Amino acid sequence: MNNASRKKSISGGVALAALPGLMFLFLFFFIPLLTILSGAFIDEAGKISLLPLLATVRDENLLRILGFTFLQAFLSSLIALAMGLPGAYFIARCDFPGKKILRSLSVVPFVIPPILVVLGFVTIFGNNGIINRFLMQLTGSGTPPLKILYSLKGILLAHGFYNFPVVLRIVASHWEAIPEKQEQAAQLLGAKRSAVFRTITLPQLMPAVVSSMxxxxxxxxxxxxxxxxxxxGPKTTTIEVEIFRLARINLDLRAAGRVALIAAGLTILPLLLNFGTESRFTGMGASDRDHRIVRGRNPKVRLFGAVYGLAMVILVIGPLLGVIASGFLEVEGPLAAPRFSLRWFAGIFSVSGPDAFSITAARSIAGSLLLSGLTLLITIPTATLFALATVRSGGKRAKLFELMASLPMSISTVILGSGYLAISVAYPMLTAAPLFIAGAHSVIAFPFVFRSIVTALAKIDGSYRRAAISLGAKPAKAFTDIELPMLESSLFSAAAFAFALSVGEMNATLTLSGGSFPTLPITIYRLIGSYQFHRASALGTVLIVLCAVAFLLLDRSTRRKKEM
Known part of the structure; x- marks a missing residue:
C-alpha cells in the first residue's frame, strides 16, 4: 500500500470512528439544546422576535435572581478555596499520618450525588438533625437552637463541602510540579518563607488557583x-431553580428558553477563562516532581497536617455517616431519644405484602440501575471511538473534536433536561422512556469519559500499533489487540465515574420526567420534601453503597495508572 492509499485509509478510519460520537452528540445534545434555546426568539404570537428576550434581560426579578446566583457562587468559591488550599499544601509538600487517606477521600465528593450532600446536611444540621436534637435534649428546649440550613448559610456550607476537593486536587497536583529547590535557593539567599511564597511559589500556583476557583x-x-x-424560599432562588420553575412547573418553555439562553451565555465566560488559565500550566512537567523534597520531619507540620486531615475526614465522611445512622434510627417524638430500628430498611426490601413505600423504593433502585447500565452501554463505546478519532486525527480536527466533547460541560443539567422536556411535549411517549432519559445521562457523562480515555490513549506509544500494521494487521485489529488492553485501567475509571454520575443524577431527570420515572435521587428528594427523613436516609444508604462501589473502582484504577 502506497502512502496516498495509507493516508486515505487512515482518514476513512478516523471518520468512521468519529461517526458514532458525532451522531450521539447531535441527537442527544445539540437537538435538545437548540430546541429549548430556540424558544427564546419566539413571541406569544409564534413569530420570531427579540423583544421577549430583551424584556427578560430587563426583568427586575430575574436581575435579582442573577445577583443572588453570582453572590452565592462567588462566596462558595472563596470558602472552597479557604478549605482546599491548606490540603493542597499538605499533600504537595508534607508527609503526615493519613496523607494517603486524605488524597483518596478527596475523590469522594466527586462521586457523591448532590442529593446525598443535601440529605447529609439536613440529617446533621437540620432543625431536627443530630446536632439540634442533642442540644434540645441537653437544654430541654423545644426549639432548635442551631439554625443554619434553609438560608444562604446552608447553601454556602454545602457548596464549600462539595467543591473544596476541586481546589485541593488541582492546586496540589501543580504544587507538586514546582521544584522545591527554587524555594530553598531563595531561603539560602536570606529570603523569609513568606517572601518566598509570595514571590516564587504563588505566581506559579496562580493559574491553578484561578482555574480551580x-x-x-x-x-x-x-x-x-x-x-x-x-x-x-424565593429569596434564595438561583437561575437554575428559575429555569426549572418555568419549564417544569409553569410549562412555559419559551420563557425557560430565554432564561436558559442568558444562563448559558454567562457560564461560557468562566469556562473560556478556565481554558485560558489551564493553558498556562499545562507545560509544567511531571518530571519536576522528582526534585520535590518532602517536609516530613517537622513535628509541627506533621501535627497540623494530621489535624487538617482529620477535620477533612470528618467533614467528608460526617454527612454520609449521618445519613447511614439516620436510616437505622426511629424517633417517637421531638424530644424522645432515638432508638435503633430496621423498620425503614424492612420497608425497602419487604417481599411479603409490600406497602406503597417498598414498591416505590424497589422501582427507584431498579430505575437507577437500569439508567446507569444504559448510560454505560451508550457512553463507553461512543466516547472510546471518539477519543480514538481525536488522537488519530491530530491538528485542528483533534481540537474541534475535543471542543465538541467538552461542550456538554458548559450547559447545566437543568437546561439540558428542559430541552428534553421540550421534545417530550411534542412526543409524550418519550417522557418516561428509559432510553430517552439515559440519553440525557450519557450526555452528562460523555465529557468525563472522553477526557479519561483520550488522555490515556495519547500516552500510548504508537510504535507498537505501527509495527503491528507493518506486519499485516489491520488498524482495527491493532487497536483491539494492542491498545485496548492498555486502556483497561482508564476504561474502568471512566465506567466507574459514568456509573456514579448516572446513579446520582437528579436535575435533568426531574426536569424531564417530573418524577414519572422513579430513581433513587428523585425518590430521596421527594421524601425530604415530605419530611420523611429516616426513609430518605434508608434509601440514601443504598445510594451510598452504590457510589462506594464506584469510588473503590475509581480509586483502584487511579492507583493502577500511577503504578504503570
Whole structure:
C-alpha cells in the first residue's frame, strides 16, 4: 500500500470512528439544546422576535435572581478555596499520618450525588438533625437552637463541602510540579518563607488557583439540588431553580428558553477563562516532581497536617455517616431519644405484602440501575471511538473534536433536561422512556469519559500499533489487540465515574420526567420534601453503597495508572 492509499485509509478510519460520537452528540445534545434555546426568539404570537428576550434581560426579578446566583457562587468559591488550599499544601509538600487517606477521600465528593450532600446536611444540621436534637435534649428546649440550613448559610456550607476537593486536587497536583529547590535557593539567599511564597511559589500556583476557583464558581452557579432543598424560599432562588420553575412547573418553555439562553451565555465566560488559565500550566512537567523534597520531619507540620486531615475526614465522611445512622434510627417524638430500628430498611426490601413505600423504593433502585447500565452501554463505546478519532486525527480536527466533547460541560443539567422536556411535549411517549432519559445521562457523562480515555490513549506509544500494521494487521485489529488492553485501567475509571454520575443524577431527570420515572435521587428528594427523613436516609444508604462501589473502582484504577 502506497502512502496516498495509507493516508486515505487512515482518514476513512478516523471518520468512521468519529461517526458514532458525532451522531450521539447531535441527537442527544445539540437537538435538545437548540430546541429549548430556540424558544427564546419566539413571541406569544409564534413569530420570531427579540423583544421577549430583551424584556427578560430587563426583568427586575430575574436581575435579582442573577445577583443572588453570582453572590452565592462567588462566596462558595472563596470558602472552597479557604478549605482546599491548606490540603493542597499538605499533600504537595508534607508527609503526615493519613496523607494517603486524605488524597483518596478527596475523590469522594466527586462521586457523591448532590442529593446525598443535601440529605447529609439536613440529617446533621437540620432543625431536627443530630446536632439540634442533642442540644434540645441537653437544654430541654423545644426549639432548635442551631439554625443554619434553609438560608444562604446552608447553601454556602454545602457548596464549600462539595467543591473544596476541586481546589485541593488541582492546586496540589501543580504544587507538586514546582521544584522545591527554587524555594530553598531563595531561603539560602536570606529570603523569609513568606517572601518566598509570595514571590516564587504563588505566581506559579496562580493559574491553578484561578482555574480551580473558576470551576467551583461554575459548579455553584449551576447548582440546583443544594439550592432547591437548602435555600429556604424565593429569596434564595438561583437561575437554575428559575429555569426549572418555568419549564417544569409553569410549562412555559419559551420563557425557560430565554432564561436558559442568558444562563448559558454567562457560564461560557468562566469556562473560556478556565481554558485560558489551564493553558498556562499545562507545560509544567511531571518530571519536576522528582526534585520535590518532602517536609516530613517537622513535628509541627506533621501535627497540623494530621489535624487538617482529620477535620477533612470528618467533614467528608460526617454527612454520609449521618445519613447511614439516620436510616437505622426511629424517633417517637421531638424530644424522645432515638432508638435503633430496621423498620425503614424492612420497608425497602419487604417481599411479603409490600406497602406503597417498598414498591416505590424497589422501582427507584431498579430505575437507577437500569439508567446507569444504559448510560454505560451508550457512553463507553461512543466516547472510546471518539477519543480514538481525536488522537488519530491530530491538528485542528483533534481540537474541534475535543471542543465538541467538552461542550456538554458548559450547559447545566437543568437546561439540558428542559430541552428534553421540550421534545417530550411534542412526543409524550418519550417522557418516561428509559432510553430517552439515559440519553440525557450519557450526555452528562460523555465529557468525563472522553477526557479519561483520550488522555490515556495519547500516552500510548504508537510504535507498537505501527509495527503491528507493518506486519499485516489491520488498524482495527491493532487497536483491539494492542491498545485496548492498555486502556483497561482508564476504561474502568471512566465506567466507574459514568456509573456514579448516572446513579446520582437528579436535575435533568426531574426536569424531564417530573418524577414519572422513579430513581433513587428523585425518590430521596421527594421524601425530604415530605419530611420523611429516616426513609430518605434508608434509601440514601443504598445510594451510598452504590457510589462506594464506584469510588473503590475509581480509586483502584487511579492507583493502577500511577503504578504503570
Amino acid at each position: 473558576l470551576l467551583v464558581f461554575l459548579f455553584c452557579f449551576s447548582s440546583f439540588a443544594v439550592v432547591m432543598v437548602l435555600g429556604g
